[in-house]
Amino acid sequence: MNCANVAFSARPLPGRRQAVFHRAFALGLLVVALTGCSSFGREWRATARQPAPVADISGRWEGVWVSEVSGHRGRLRAILTPETNQVWRARFHARYAGLLTFGYTVRLHTTAVADGEVRFEGEADLGKLAGG
Template sequence: MKHALIFRVVLGLILSSCLSSCGVAFRSAWRKAPVTSQVEGRWQGTWLSDANGHQGELRCVVSELKDLQGDHEFFYHATWKKILSGSYKAVHRTKKQQDGSYRFTGEHKMPDWAGGLYHYEGTIKGDDFKANYKCAMDHGTYTMKRVR
């Protein structure tokens, strides 16, 4: 009984330190993000799984243009159940539309237990960010607003 309690405490400490450290790089990127009226900058909102109804807070830092093809790095940080969170980066290709909005598409490989290959497509128009995501285990939406 005593060993089980010690194991739970140690496991809890390990998990707590891992979960708290996964946002350090994101917080740094968030502080340094450029503020523009185009694609780049800070975005904040929510994600919603259409497959199972799960939802959470979502933030994203979009980097400056990486190349002439329209690629940007999108650095996402999502929460689930207000206690779990994670960050990941995905390159999305953006294309300016005639109405001044931007359409983007991209992919990102996650571990198989987390859904595997994710596909993204969305639009950024003014201060609104809307996207759909899809993988083998889930599909849903991202809805965010620009943070100035």
């Protein structure tokens, strides 16, 4: 087993300043987490109230994402909206480890394959924290 020697030096904030910092930091994280999810949640609920489309695949979809690298997995929701005949907007909302969430939007280009089957292609850089 390889071990590394690590040195770490830090000076704690004075008692009251440290408590204020921790509260402000926690509040900031909560605000970021709630505002990031709220617009997707509103759109998800609004789409549920609309009648289900008969002729296309627009609307709400739910499934699972799986990392090919780590094997991690979690819930994945998507809202598909047509932009043109060959381009769709896919708004994704993923959940990791039961509590962390991440959302992103991708433009998907369609190609007819055969027998009414359609292939969607698109890409998004999710950044290092989201596995991209």
